[in-house]
Amino acid sequence: MTDPVPPTGTAGLRDDVVSARSVSGAEHPIVPGFHPDPTICRVGEEYYLAHSSFEYTPGVPLRRSTDLVTWTLAGHALEGDPHLRGGDANAGGGVYAPTLRHHDGRFWMITTNVSGAPGQLVTSAPAIEGPWAPSTLIAGVDGIDPDLCWDDDGVCRLTFSSNMASAPGIAQARVDLEAGRLLDEPRTVSRGSGLAYPEGPHVFRRGAHWYLLYAEGGTERGHAISVARASSPDGPFEPHPQNPIFSRRSTVFPVQNTGHADIVELADGSWAMVYLGVRPRGATPMFHVNGRETFLAGVDWEDDWPAVVPDRFRFPVPRTGFADEFDGPLDARWISPGLAPAEFARPTGAGVRILPAEAPNGAPSLLAARTTDAHWRFAAHTTASDAAAVRVRMDERHWAEVALVDGRAEARIRIGELSHAVADARPLAGGSRGLIVESRRATTGGPDDLVLAIADEDGERELARWDGRYLSTEVAGGFVGRTVGIRATTTEVLFTRAEYAPVEAQSRSQKED
Structure with missing residues (x-):
């Protein structure tokens, strides 16, 4: 079948082995290449990632890992899905940012097909490899970057970057995932900190607080990560006094456009964050060619606020050949x-x-x-x-x-x-x-x-x-x-x-x- 090592003696190639050289997670992606908008969850000792796929099929690549730095492709959440079959998405369309979560023994994935009918696509599976159910379209949710979270009573909330005049900014509504319908009308829970395009929201709980992690500033050089918190998943959310909490804008750091993050509690009780970035090269304005890639950072907690530690993780260069x-x-x-x-x-x-x-x-x-x-x-x-x-x-x-x-x-x-x-x-x-x-x-x-x-x-x-x-x-x-x-x-x-x-x-x- 597939040999992970290119043949020796092929002109111009090096042997594809894990380099003994250690790299920092701040400078080298854990999932290199066009793998944007990472979303992460943990089940026991294993971690799972999903990414945007845009016009490419199969949709939404899925990965698994036991150490956060070595990732194995496990399949695709929307492979053969009826909502994508025969689609006419171009390079700017198709499947935008997903959220991957595990709840009550099942994996749940929700995303937006901006080239399809308005609404959000949700599917679930008993294992990351599937079988993934045909997706259900949740109507009445005009926007992108949907997120799922459950409260202590098992009620699910769908949070998203809204295109709705009635609920601008980051909006939220309760949802019945099994029936594929909203339980109430979307309402605004945040307008961001004042930067452009608040998007990519993820709501999660730690201790007494519920946190809203989101991106803003646009997915170009001004990209940034911000956070707010509340005592309830419904808000009202109090913004971090020093938002954004992470950005590489206006620096000479080799990784730029950093944003659209998701956060996970590790098996040992510590925390980590995945986020997208690009590696631009060349003369001004510099050029990136491999798309938005997935990077890894540590997270500390200071006064019950997340503090990003960009260079916490080091690892051998991932295999790519x-x-x-x-x-x-x-x-x-x-x-x-x-x-x-x-x-x-x-x-x-x-x-x-x-x-x-x-x-x-x-x-x-x-x-x-x-x-x-x-x-x-x-x-x-x-x-x-x-x-x-x-x-x-x-x-x-x-x-x-x-x-x-x-x-x-x-x-x-x-x-x-x-x-x-x-x-x-x-x-x-x-x-x-x-x-x-x-x-x-x-x-x-x-x-x-x-x-x-x-x-x-x-x-x-x-x-x-x-x-x-x-x-x-x-x-x-x-x-x-x-x-x-x-x-x-x-x-x-x-x-x-x-x-x-x-x-x-x-x-x-x-x-x-």
Whole structure:
């Protein structure tokens, strides 16, 4: 099936082992790559994470851990869900921030599909791996970032970032989850501290206080985390006198846009917080390409207020590389914009057959994985001479790919309304070839250089090198990060292997030799 270690001897790759080098949770994500809006809960000695998925399917990736720093992908809460099937979400739409909780022996997940009918989607499962029930739409809740909490009587409250004129800011209502209906009208419980866009609320209890943790300032450089408290989950909530309690805005810290947090009590009675951040690089205004990632901080308590300890946790660099020969069911890492992978990707035992298809949102089928490293290399292998392609993508208006066309290789890029192609004059040699996209150290002030190459019997040759800023959030906009994967352009293609690994960035002088 899937080998977590790329093959030794592959040009440009390092062995994918856990580095002996320890990193700080303040500077390195515990879940790298496009994994925004983290939400966390604990059951006994295990911890569970969920993330936004936006236009990609399956929806809402789920992870489990016993140590908070080593996370295993356990599946997706909205895989095959009827409310997402056939959806037409684009890169700015789809499934926004979820909340994951465990109550009365079941996991509950609630989220917003901003491209679907108004309301919030809620589903539950007896275990994190599922089976997850088909989601129920809770109507009458116009907004995003829904949260669930239960009081001592078992009454559930839904708290959310409201779009309702009747309940602006952060709103709340009691809800019957089994019936999928509100028990009262939403009402405002907080308008934030005065910064823009109060959102991402989570209500939780510690001792005599109920706390409202929320983000504000927008999910860009001004992002921040604030908190308020009350004696009841209904409020009224008293804001922390020094809000926001955590932000990296207007600093030179290598992780920026920090916000949208969730908090958890650990098995030993201490507390921790997960939050999103980005790692921008390059010249002003700096560019981030892997999307909003999940970071970990400690939490102390001072006068019954949470105090963030950003660098409490240290851990080895997480594993990110993989090699897949598609000799079994598709690994859960594979996602696609707008179309379920199973609808166009068919493992054969000797590779995967990719069919050309188009999602309802207009995106061509792409069996993709999230990029997770500052610099990396992705290679896919096929015997085809036509219709095979490897694409690195931000959205349908910002991507680059190497494709096979009538026995030759071609590098292509699209930046908004502009497109460009570079054709290889040399015909493909031999019966097997590799299509390669590599992220290398930047040479022109961007976050990296994207190198597109082809490998055949005559060796590996570079087709094009482009500034990676054009595939960044600062250029493309939106909320997602890069993905990279395989596709078929005009007819079915068999890929025998795909591999992704971090690479050590070369110096400019090394590249120019």
